Every structure is written in structure tokens, then in C-alpha cells.
Amino acid sequence: MDARLDHLVCWVADQLASLRFYEQVVGLPGVRAEEFREGKAGFPSVRVSPETILDLMAYESARGVDEGTGVKGSGGHPINHFCLAVSREDFDALQVRLKQHGVEVTGSGTNSFGAQGIAPEAIYFPDPDGNVLEVRYYE
Incomplete structure (x- = not known):
């Protein structure tokens, strides 16, 4: 198997503050940042490499993750x-x-x-x- 890491999810309290941190301090470019700021995307991401992004998910959305993954208690860890x-x-x-x-x-x-x-x-x-x-x- 030739697998690659597609994305990681970080739980954050303030998505815009986290987006600024990862863009300005760490130096990673935003993905869907403008769409998020305009309310057209549920969360922003930052690009780690051409194949990998880091999703910045709000803690309050952790409850809905259980439904998506089908694993009870999987959100927010x-x-x-x-x-x-x-x-x-x-x-x-x-x-x-x-x-x-x-x-x-x-x-x-x-x-x-x-x-x-x-x-x-x-x-x-x-x-x-x-x-x-x-x-x-x-x-």
C-alpha cells in the first residue's frame, strides 16, 4: 500500500484566531479561509503540503463528529x-x-x-x- 496523510483535525476554540496563528506564526497558507470568513464553509484549513491539510474545527462541532464517524465519543479528543x-x-x-x-x-x-x-x-x-x-x- 502507498498511503499518504490527507488531513488532521485540530479542535479549536476560536477558528479565526487559530487560522491567523497557523498562517502568520507557523507560516502555513489558508485553505477555504475566505469562504469560512464569508460563512460559506463550516471550517477553515491550512495547507501543510500539496497532499495534506490541517482542519481547524470548533469544539462545539465535536458532538456532530460522532454521527459522521459512527464512533460514539470520537469528537474532541x-x-x-x-x-x-x-x-x-x-x-x-x-x-x-x-x-x-x-x-x-x-x-x-x-x-x-x-x-x-x-x-x-x-x-x-x-x-x-x-x-x-x-x-x-x-x-
Whole structure:
């Protein structure tokens, strides 16, 4: 099987604030952002890669997720963290943006294993809702 990650869903309290964070601080482009702002889309997303997006879902919509998935209690569960792999240049630029926006780097690591092997450096930080992001680069 050749599978690819299509999307992740993050539960957020304020979709517009989260959209701004992921666009302005993390540097990911919005998807359906204008449609969401105009009330034409139920949630905004941000593009992680050509094949993967991150959906920013409001906590209050978690109740309806049970119906869609068919699994009782499946809505609103947090994950430990998700990891974005970027270039070294983007990694350095992200750290500057985090500092500019007052976002604390809460953890770091070196030589950690991931999908592409060993990453020399990684940082961890929360989004506005406490979802934890890890960002790393590979050489």
C-alpha cells in the first residue's frame, strides 16, 4: 500500500484566531479561509503540503463528529502532538516568528527519529488551544 496523510483535525476554540496563528506564526497558507470568513464553509484549513491539510474545527462541532464517524465519543479528543518537517531555512525563520509573536518554545530535541530518519533539531510549542506542534528539519 502507498498511503499518504490527507488531513488532521485540530479542535479549536476560536477558528479565526487559530487560522491567523497557523498562517502568520507557523507560516502555513489558508485553505477555504475566505469562504469560512464569508460563512460559506463550516471550517477553515491550512495547507501543510500539496497532499495534506490541517482542519481547524470548533469544539462545539465535536458532538456532530460522532454521527459522521459512527464512533460514539470520537469528537474532541486531543492528540499528543503532530510534527511538521521543514527545511533548515524555514526552521530558523519559524523560530524568529515564534519569538516575534510571543510564542514560547516549550521543548526541544536533537537527533530524534521520525518518518525521514534522524532529525538534527526539533522544537515544540503550543497553538492557541494547547495543541502541541513539533517542527523539525532533516539534513
